[in-house]
Amino acid sequence: MTLADRIATFRATLEEWVRGLYHGMISHPAYEKIEAEAEDAEDGFMLACFPDAFGIPSPVSYYTAELLPYLEDEYEAWERRLWDRQSVIERKGHQYHF
């Protein structure tokens, strides 16, 4: 193995480590956290749109029903998140990386 090869291997390893470190420390928790926040906001939106799903009558549910054909992904994800969510602490705990 030539010196040039060894330097190249070293640089490749270093690059991988740096990328991993950056991903783990900065980009991953950041987007995950923001995305969780976005999901929370979306849950708020869905709840405001369809409170009658929980037996709360809403003056606009007649109109928000019109949104349903466009809300396939959101609706499914919303339901799943509601099943998953045992407590607020459990949900909020996700954002911390111990």
Add this chain to the structure above:
Amino acid sequence: MTEFVFFGGKGGVGKTTVSSAYGLECVGGGLETLLVSTDPAHSTADVFDQEFGDEPQPVEGYDGLSALEIDPEQEVQDHLQGLKRQLSSQLSAAMVNEVDIQLEMAHQTPGAYEAALFDRFVEVMRTADPYDRVVFDTSPTGSTLRLLALPELLERWIDRLMDKRERSIDLYEKAAIGNREPRRVMDGDPILARLQERKERFEFAGEVLRDDAAFYLVMNPDELSIRETRRSVETLEDAALPVRGLVVNRLTPEPEPHEEGRGARYLRQRVATERDRLERIEREFAVPVVATIETRVEEVRGSILEEVAAELEVAVEDEGSVQSR
């Protein structure tokens, strides 16, 4: 410029009679007129002895007069069916059932009926161009007042919804660090587009109600009717929709002076009480009494309707304002 005139009031005071008579008066004044009944128990058909449907239909025997009866029940069903069709063409089979339940629920909430009625209201207002005057014969006080206060309430709701949606999309976009694909994008979001469209409709309705609409309350000279009218005036005022005038219907006719006997004495006494009440109405209400109509022995229809129309002084002052535009 189309002007919209609403007649409201307690049940059974004769709103249909008064609004039909007013419609005739408008036609007499050379205005192309549309009479819209929003009362689920339609009686325009009885007044004109003709069946009316969901679309404007010319009234036989009166040139320039059309009528239309809104059936909220039917509107709700149509809305539901339309959405269901859209669902099955856009959603995967697994989701259709889930969403179907939600849809059924939304159409059974207490507000659905009003929302449907309101929708049709707005539709009538938007397509009112061929008419100079649209006369609404509304359903009894409570539900109509709620209906007319809707645009503002709904606008606020839609605003809140749009705000929430925007915030979540914004966060999704921010979460897409680097060259990741965001889960939702703001541009061309169908939900936001749909909400915006709704919002514009409500704004339109609110504007029309504030700028091009006149409200009249029909009442009878009795205690209950006076009280309910007072409440209605306040409610409408609160919604920034001031009442232009009161129409007092079903006044007892006075017997001839030479007449004596039980019937005549009864009538005289009634007339005296009603005169007191009428004076009280004129004194206590800030809204002027624009017409008083005597009660009729028979049902008001046909030629009697024209007599009633002649007693109405509502139209005269309004035409002036229309023609001066």
